[in-house]
Amino acid sequence: IWQLSHGNVLFVRELVSTAVERRATGAAGRIVLNAGTKDRLRDLVEERLRLIEPERRAALEIVATGEQVPLTADERLIDPADIDALERRGLVEIVDAGETEMLQVVHPLHREVLAASLPRLRRRSLLRDLVVAVGDLDSFDRLRVATWRLESGDPGDPEQLLVLAQEALGRFDHRLAERLAVAAGGTARADAGLILGT
Secondary structure, three states: OHHHHOOOHHHHHHHHHHHHHHHHHOOOOOOOOOOOHHHHHHHHHHHHHHOOOHHHHHHHHHHHHHOEEEHHHHHHHOOHHHHHHHHHOOOEEEEEEOOEEEEEEOOHHHHHHHHHHOOHHHHHHHHHHHHHHOOOOOOOOHHHHHHHHHHHOOOOOHHHHHHHHHHHHHOOOHHHHHHHHHHOOHHHOHHHHHHHHO
């Protein structure tokens, strides 16, 4: 374990978790790992994620795509039994964010590996599902929803996009303000062009 991990605690955790899950699923054969520590860690995470049952992996993809989403919204898309199973495996966690419980993937590396493995159309479909799931939650960040809409290929109403672009400017998120203004019509509209100029 020391030779593989060089003291990286996350690596040790993934190594042990992967070994336990491989044994539980009856997976046979050796795990072949790359040379660099970071690449080997990625290989381990990918191996562990491959061992997850398809319906649970689909649930984990939703959580990873949303990054941090209110638990009530995730429960509209995911069977609570799958959330419970993923939580017991140490893959997702429920965190308190003020008055709202949020569901998130425990480690950013898991989220990164899942995101890299998602086909583009699947990701777009998941983003559209998340937009609908948080649609009636007043407390959820409108700019995150706008970002999901942009990435899903369905940016929405141009007038609303301009309001959100102004809000993004107010938060000093110039890159998002630019993306929203372009999606609202860009330089073809004077009001969107003004935001772009700003």
